Amino acid sequence: MIKDTTQWYASWFDTSYYHILYEDRDYAEAHQFMDNLTQYLNLPENGKILDLACGKGRHSIYLSSLGYDVTGVDLSVNSIAYAKQHENEKLHFEVHDMCRPFNDQFDAVFNLFTSFGYFDRTEDNLNTIKAIRDDLNESGFGVIDFMNSDYVIENLVPEDVKTVGNIDFHQKRYVEDGYIVKDISFTDKGEDFQYQERVKAKTLADFEALFEEAGVYLLDVFGDYKLRKFHKATSERLIMIFK
Template sequence: MKDWFEDWFGEEYLALYPHRDESEAQHAVDMIAAEVAGKRIDRVLDLACGGGRHTRPLADLWWTVGLDLSAVLLKVAQTAEPDGNYVRGDMRVLPFADRSFDLCVNLFTSFGYFESDAQHLRVLAEVARVVDIGGTFVLDFLNSKSVGASLVAFDEKRVGDQVVEQRRAITDGGKFVQKTISLSGSEKKFIERVRLFSVDELVMMLEESGFSVRDMKGDYAGGPLTDQSPRAVMFAVRE
């Protein structure tokens, strides 16, 4: 049986979410650049790059390669940036040599997709392997403290001639946040299911994987992380 993300991030995903926020991506990259200012950065990995909306502004600053599992999204990225560096691969088995990168970023909740925490730790172990000693890993995750308070259980929107219904719930005793996407007049449903790690759990996992968390931000403007913050952006250094 396939994992949900293997089926979801394809043509249907693009049809239902045709426009992702490019300005938001630029804000995130600007915040990262300010945080790592003064560090020598020659090579950057955008891990789970999707359609490349973060890869492009990163590549304006540094040599950058984007990796993703979705051939469909990588085609979008390559079309938007024909000279860009994009690789298809699984984040659990990265196709790069040890210590290849000075900076690795994983943005817009592109972590927590597996059922087993052992698989999440495997991802972090691979990141630790390919990031050079003293290099930086930026993990941009949802803030579990604010998810429950801000969760919208149901909404719908029109995309072309389709009505898209989205239902959200916290499941498995608070361990996962799940979104079910369905189309009016269709039996087909899609699932997004993300492990709802707390900030403390993320810090513990990063430290267990060989990183030291040096800073945490709560939004793409670089604001402090609070219980109400929309994001939990970890800046971790490879030890």
């Protein structure tokens, strides 16, 4: 059964298989990144953070434990339903399209773990930057944590199989029309599934052009979760701080 890949992220991210495939994500590394980032930004105590495309809320939950007032939003109804079990006075989750402003003011808006560049409509990249801008208070910071496309393309593994439990996920990776594409196929309980991930291979220069058009200012660029200097050829991440 081939799933409809129109707005692929809306269907793929809403399946249980997405979370099964990526269940081994490094929570310790994510926590260290949040520690480093919030310290670097010197956010106010009890500061308000918007976590855009929060998934099941792993970053939001940890940020809340640090004392911040956190709102996590995502397009995936299933992910938000799951995240809501963790809600408390200072942690809230809502279904929301990040291309549009959330219509509140935050000390920081985080878009983490390559949750950008999925859009079918090119203008939605700019719309998202503008939405982040509009949701920041006067002293607020925007943060986009993206892959370093140059590094990813240079080190692309064309094909592999990842086995999780009793499911063999066959993964094929390639570059097509400026997108880094991953085809994922697997069989579960006698049923065949195929999904595709497509992320625009945006570079620092691409983001700089978007920031200029949106009227925001790039303050700093880091290349990994320890906030070390960005190097185009060797950094795994492209972490941009702007306001």
